[in-house]
Amino acid sequence: QLVESGGGLVQPGGSLRISCESSRPILAVYEPAWYRQSPGKERELVAQIAKNGQEKYPGAMRNRFTIRRDSRNLSLQLQMTDLQDEDTAVYYCRISDSWGQGIQVTVSS
Numbered sequence: 001q002l003v004e005s006g007g008g009l010v011q012p013g014g015s016l017r018i019s020c021e022s023s024r025p026i027l028a029v030y031e032p033a034w035y036r037q038s039p040g041k042e043r044e045l046v047a048q049i050a051k052n053g054q055e056k057y058p059g060a061m062r063n064r065f066t067i068r069r070d071s072r073n074l075s076l077q078l079q080m081t082d083l084q085d086e087d088t089a090v091y092y093c094r095i096s097d098s099w100g101q102g103i104q105v106t107v108s109s
Helices: none
Strands: 002-005 008-010 016-022 033-037 044-049 065-069 075-080 089-095 103-107
Touching: 002 089, 016 089, 016 103, 033 065, 044 065, 075 089
Parallel strands: 008 103
Antiparallel strands: 002 016, 016 075, 033 044, 033 089, 065 075, 089 103
16 A cells, blocks of 8 residues: 655745655565656656666656655655646656555645
């Protein structure tokens, strides 16, 4: 089971960290990832930990988003900085074939 938290409203240029708590260890072999979906758009990859442990980011998120696991390997986190209006979306964590319920992130002044 995956439970997301930390979403909410943030002003443009602000930062936010969202988390995904897992009931089982988050191993790199599961390729844990964050996705997001905006109204009228397809779900898109935001950040991922590859099987070799490397972090992967699409171009638009590189240098602004950071994916990490906590020291217990039970929480997958996404640190987001310099947020813009276009980052407004429902964010989902995915670990192996399990998805979280989604959490709203709204960027607005």
